[in-house]
Amino acid sequence: MDAREMKIKAAAAALAHVEDGMRLGIGTGSTAEEFVRLLAERVAGGLSVIGVPTSERTARLCVELGVPLMSLDELPELDLTIDGADEVDGRLRLIKGGGGALLREKIVAGASSRMIVIADESKVVETLGAFKLPIEVNPFGMVATRIAIERTASRLGLSGAIELRQAGAGHFMTDGGHLILDASFGRIPDAEALATALNAIPGVVEHGLFINMASLAIIAGPAGARTLTADT
Numbered sequence: 001m002d003a004r005e006m007k008i009k010a011a012a013a014a015l016a017h018v019e020d021g022m023r024l025g026i027g028t029g030s031t032a033e034e035f036v037r038l039l040a041e042r043v044a045g046g047l048s049v050i051g052v053p054t055s056e057r058t059a060r061l062c063v064e065l066g067v068p069l070m071s072l073d074e075l076p077e078l079d080l081t082i083d084g085a086d087e088v089d090g091r092l093r094l095i096k097g098g099g100g101a102l103l104r105e106k107i108v109a110g111a112s113s114r115m116i117v118i119a120d121e122s123k124v125v126e127t128l129g130a131f132k133l134p135i136e137v138n139p140f141g142m143v144a145t146r147i148a149i150e151r152t153a154s155r156l157g158l159s160g161a162i163e164l165r166q167a168g169a170g171h172f173m174t175d176g177g178h179l180i181l182d183a184s185f186g187r188i189p190d191a192e193a194l195a196t197a198l199n200a201i202p203g204v205v206e207h208g209l210f211i212n213m214a215s216l217a218i219i220a221g222p223a224g225a226r227t228l229t230a231d232t
């Protein structure tokens with residue numbers, strides 16, 4: 001089974017949690033897009049749901065495939081969000097933002113009663129941090145914000161390169177008009193402490209540590225899909 005087939009398997013298993021009439025947060029990335037494709041087939045077959053997309057990219061795909069959408073302001077309370085992740089640990093703490101959508105993803109997940117993560121086995125880690133941590137920052141004073149992040153991380157015993165994400169010939173720009181700093185801290189032993197410390201830095205808009213947000217992860221591997229809950 002190749003990587004795409006595993007993503008489809010995880011997405012298909014998540015679809016079983018979608019019920020008629022649900023208000024759905026719809027994630028971003030290649031795994032979430034497999035979910036959108038399967039969801040669109042069910043919508044074409046009569047399933048009634050309304051989606052709130054976590055990025056312009058996801059919104060475009062939903063429109064193209066006929067999944068009905070509303071904005072989060074029109075539909076501020078959601079039943080379920082289904083989204084991918086860059087890393088998942090055994091306590092369902094996540095690193096997200098590889099595609100730059102972390103801010104909207106976190107807002108949408110925060111507005112949802114439940115969040116289900118869909119991923120292939122390669123995303124499961126013992127300790128978060130092999131994947132560079134995306135940190136979304138305001139363009140104003142980006143260098144000062146980066147220095148503050150370095151100092152904060154150093155107080156927590158973390159160090160490593162913090163690079164401004166590039167796209168084509170320029171800087172990557174998020175849907176909200178912000179920049180992304182990708183931090184190579186390596187193993188993050190205390191994700192909660194880092195999350196709290198990053199949130200306190202002026203200029204940091206949001207970071208890719210998602211803690212206490214997911215209630216279930218559906219992990220697909222060559223042998224099929226398994227589920228992880230926060231206490232498994």
Ligand SMILES: O=C[C@H](O)[C@H](O)[C@H](O)COP(=O)(O)O
Pocket residue numbers: 027028029030031032083084085086095096097098099100101102105
């Ligand atoms: O910003 C992007 C998101 O957090 C994605 O959900 C994450 O990067 C996983 O994407 P993929 O399913 O493509 O690996």
